[in-house]
Amino acid sequence: MQPLEQEIAQFIIDTLNLEDVKVADIDPGAPLFVKGLGLDSIDALELGVGLQKKYGIKLSSDATETRKHFASVQALAALVTNHRAGAST
Numbered sequence: 001m002q003p004l005e006q007e008i009a010q011f012i013i014d015t016l017n018l019e020d021v022k023v024a025d026i027d028p029g030a031p032l033f034v035k036g037l038g039l040d041s042i043d044a045l046e047l048g049v050g051l052q053k054k055y056g057i058k059l060s061s062d063a064t065e066t067r068k069h070f071a072s073v074q075a076l077a078a079l080v081t082n083h084r085a086g087a088s089t
Contacts, residue, residue: 001028004077012073015050016043028073036072044070051076057083 001009001023009026012018016039030036033044047070051057057079059066069079 001073002077004080005073008073008076008080011050011054012037012047012076015046026073028077030072032070032072051079055080055083 005028006023009023009028012026012032013021013023018037021037026037033039039047044066048059048066051059059069069075
């Protein structure tokens with residue numbers, strides 16, 4: 001797992017208070033919702049708020065685009081990377 005993926009995995013654990021989950025338990029390519037971590041829509045809202053607070057990322061109201069970003073830890077890491085690249089230009 002890449003360092004940013006580890007950071008995102010820890011962010012998910014901390015944001016959602018997943019007490020029985022460790023970073024090593026999270027497959028960065030596995031789905032976050034239903035299968036994989038089994039997150040739900042309430043978790044998505046909490047993660048969205050957390051992303052805005054921690055990384056300054058505001059998610060679009062376009063459900064398809066948002067689902068793509070929340071597909072996996074890798075997808076969230078790509079979102080953060082792209083946001084950082086855009087913020088530095």
